[in-house]
Amino acid sequence: xxxxWDEDDIWFHFEVNAEGWVTRQIELQGPELTPIxxxxxxxxxxxxxxxxxxxVQEWEGHDPEQxxxxxxxxxxxxxxxQIAARPA
Numbered sequence: 001x002x003x004x005w006d007e008d009d010i011w012f013h014f015e016v017n018a019e020g021w022v023t024r025q026i027e028l029q030g031p032e033l034t035p036i037x038x039x040x041x042x043x044x045x046x047x048x049x050x051x052x053x054x055x056v057q058e059w060e061g062h063d064p065e066q067x068x069x070x071x072x073x074x075x076x077x078x079x080x081x082q083i084a085a086r087p088a
Contacts, residue, residue: 001056001064010036013067013075020055024070026079035079048083 005019005059011033013026027037027049037049 002067003062003064013066013072014052014056015072016056020057022056024072024076025049026050026075028075028079035082038076038079038083047086047088048080052079 002011004011007018014022015024017023021041023041025037025039026035028034029036039049039051051054056063060086
């Protein structure tokens, strides 16, 4: 799913498991959709950011749109490549 946060002009894209926990999260900011996070719950690599700490059932004030797995994977690959290419 994806949600837009207009205060910071960020699109949040989420892969969620059956229990509602975010397993992967992508954050794209601004009109250029610049990747600022592409985090995985299974990793401990902070250069890619962190996933949400609450299950989606506990979120307030979001209006999710559905994404296909293919759409998410395309965004994931693009965001990870761009973030990994940045100087540390």
